[in-house]
Amino acid sequence: MKATERRVLKQRITEMAQAQFGDLLKGIRFSGPFEEEDLDVDVILRERIPLREIGGKLWNISHPLRKEGY
16 A cells, blocks of 8 residues: 555545544544555544444444455
8 A cells, every 4th residue: 555545544534433433532543554554543532432332333434444445
């Protein structure tokens, strides 16, 4: 993944996380890519929410990206 593509992907992930978590979102931390492929994302929330709710919101972020080949 090229630097430009990685920058666009990070922006898209940030926008999707803001849409899913709203005011609960405290921050996002990116690490990687590892072996030029894996980009890890830590979503930092202001307060605890139920695990099912987190899972659903993360699915709404990751599933469209996986469909696009990320």
